[in-house]
Amino acid sequence: MELPIALRWLRRRTFRWQLSSKLLVISLVVTVLAFSAVCGSVLLDMRRSTEELARQTMENLSATIDADVNRNVELYDKSLQSVVKNLALPELAEVSKPILHLILFDRTTTAPHFSPIQVFDAAGNLSLDASTLKPAPERRGDEEFFTAHRDNPDVGLFISRPMLHQGGYSIVLSRRIATPNGDFNGVVVGAIRLGYFHDLFGRLRLDELDVVSILTHGGVIIMRRPFDLDVVGKDFSQVAGVIETLARRSGWFSGTGLDDGVPRMYVWSDSSHPLVVLVGKPWRNILSLWRKEAIRLGAILLVLASFVAGVTIFLIREIDRRARAEQRLEELSITDPLTGLTNRRKFDAAIEDEWRRAQRLQTPVALLMIDADHFKSYNDSFGHQAGDQMLIGIAVCIADSVHRVGDCAARFGGEEFAVLLPGLSAIAALSVAETIRSKVEQWSVDQTGVTISVGTASLTPGPATPWSVLVEAADKALYAAKASGRNRSVLSTPAREWPLVA
Numbered sequence: 001m002e003l004p005i006a007l008r009w010l011r012r013r014t015f016r017w018q019l020s021s022k023l024l025v026i027s028l029v030v031t032v033l034a035f036s037a038v039c040g041s042v043l044l045d046m047r048r049s050t051e052e053l054a055r056q057t058m059e060n061l062s063a064t065i066d067a068d069v070n071r072n073v074e075l076y077d078k079s080l081q082s083v084v085k086n087l088a089l090p091e092l093a094e095v096s097k098p099i100l101h102l103i104l105f106d107r108t109t110t111a112p113h114f115s116p117i118q119v120f121d122a123a124g125n126l127s128l129d130a131s132t133l134k135p136a137p138e139r140r141g142d143e144e145f146f147t148a149h150r151d152n153p154d155v156g157l158f159i160s161r162p163m164l165h166q167g168g169y170s171i172v173l174s175r176r177i178a179t180p181n182g183d184f185n186g187v188v189v190g191a192i193r194l195g196y197f198h199d200l201f202g203r204l205r206l207d208e209l210d211v212v213s214i215l216t217h218g219g220v221i222i223m224r225r226p227f228d229l230d231v232v233g234k235d236f237s238q239v240a241g242v243i244e245t246l247a248r249r250s251g252w253f254s255g256t257g258l259d260d261g262v263p264r265m266y267v268w269s270d271s272s273h274p275l276v277v278l279v280g281k282p283w284r285n286i287l288s289l290w291r292k293e294a295i296r297l298g299a300i301l302l303v304l305a306s307f308v309a310g311v312t313i314f315l316i317r318e319i320d321r322r323a324r325a326e327q328r329l330e331e332l333s334i335t336d337p338l339t340g341l342t343n344r345r346k347f348d349a350a351i352e353d354e355w356r357r358a359q360r361l362q363t364p365v366a367l368l369m370i371d372a373d374h375f376k377s378y379n380d381s382f383g384h385q386a387g388d389q390m391l392i393g394i395a396v397c398i399a400d401s402v403h404r405v406g407d408c409a410a411r412f413g414g415e416e417f418a419v420l421l422p423g424l425s426a427i428a429a430l431s432v433a434e435t436i437r438s439k440v441e442q443w444s445v446d447q448t449g450v451t452i453s454v455g456t457a458s459l460t461p462g463p464a465t466p467w468s469v470l471v472e473a474a475d476k477a478l479y480a481a482k483a484s485g486r487n488r489s490v491l492s493t494p495a496r497e498w499p500l501v502a
Helices: 004-087 090-094 097-105 144-151 194-202 240-247 288-334 344-361 375-382 384-401 426-446 468-483
Strands: 118-120 126-129 163-165 168-178 184-193 211-216 221-225 251-256 263-268 275-282 365-372 408-413 416-422 452-459 488-492 497-501
Touching: 004 097, 004 168, 004 184, 004 194, 004 211, 004 251, 004 263, 004 275, 004 288, 097 126, 144 168, 144 184, 168 194, 184 194, 194 221, 211 240, 240 251, 240 263, 240 275, 344 365, 344 408, 344 416, 344 468, 365 375, 365 384, 365 426, 365 468, 375 384, 384 408, 384 416, 384 426, 416 426, 426 452, 426 488, 452 468, 468 488
Parallel strands: 452 488
Antiparallel strands: 118 126, 118 184, 163 168, 168 184, 211 221, 211 275, 251 263, 263 275, 365 416, 365 452, 408 416, 488 497
16 A cells, blocks of 8 residues: 555655755764864874974084084195195205104194194105104005005095094095106095094984984995994995985985984985085984874864764764654654544545646546445444444455555545545456455454445546546445445446446
8 A cells, every 4th residue: 555645745754854864974074074184284284394393403413513524624634735735845855854844734733633644655654743753664555545545646635434543543534645747655644533523422412313424425434323333434335325315415315224224314414525414313203292293183083083973873863763753743644543544634635646647647547435334333233442443454455455656545534435546447446446345345254244335436637627526426436336235336437327246
């Protein structure tokens, strides 16, 4: 059994409730996603700002170290160049050794961590020493700082690996001495002790895992903080980070420590100087404050999402509860409480709707008017409860016989029922009427002979024909069925009514 108007109305109401639930869920989800996007954008901006601040701080630190180291290297190199220049003066060949010593080394740079300048001849033998007029015999012809100048006249300032020199570990700075015609004539050598770098690093406020490396342009690390003999003095010119450092004047990259595997940001300020300062700081230290803020915002977002989820679930349940309650109320408002069939008010709306459709499409509309035979006598004899059971039984037989979409069975009033059958011809409608009558008759075997009379009518409405004409025709057929002895179906035609007795 279908209730066309009522069910369509209920479906629209249910759809609106479902749509409201979906819109609520969508709006809350969009709200959470929007807030998440905002938080994500804020966190990304904060991360970029944190990285930029760390980069600038490390660049400043690198520049500070670079300025100190390369200033001392430059000053010491000027002293070496001054000695090389003075040795080229022909007048010095005739002066005494004390005067020569005074001329060559009087204005050379001295500092606690600078070794005295020495001069080695073309054979690698020590000939002059700024610290004494009578230096002890010393031969350094096989040292790297000597062979580099002997074999290559274009070396310029040579900075050696850390080595033992004049009683302490140092980096040796050397310049080539040439004859007037350009031949190799020895080297001028000075050294900066590694203690200078230890003192320099000791003055810096660095975290435990911060790294400072000082490299030559050949990729050799001459000093490192923290100090590590496995790293200092080694050639890292083929390491990707070192290659990048020496290829660009300044910049940064993200890399992993060669000895400890710690991910770091590495920054250098100026690779054009003789020594390049590379500063590294662990990413976990750089992003520690950002991570705390990210965790805080993430926790807030999680709480918000949980709250929104809880509110959403509550509201959806409340909407569903209200929808079910409203649906139940609406069902009650369109349903006869005793029989469960559609009530008269909704039946009137249904026939109005189907009649207009039939007018548009020019299709027939059939109507069955059903009345319980001798209901008053039955009610008086067996009581109101038995009478109600009789009506319920008839309603069940009607509902069991009407199955098409668009059919509408209703309690018309009292013991009278109506069945609307859109699209059925008169003969087809009469067949349905007989089916209902037969079922009631079979059911009534145990119910003291309950029977029904059925009036059947089928019309194709004209443009101005009211649906009351169909009801009137079915009513007349019903009266004809009762007049013919009851328990039968009568078909109404425009000309006459004739009984069809089961």
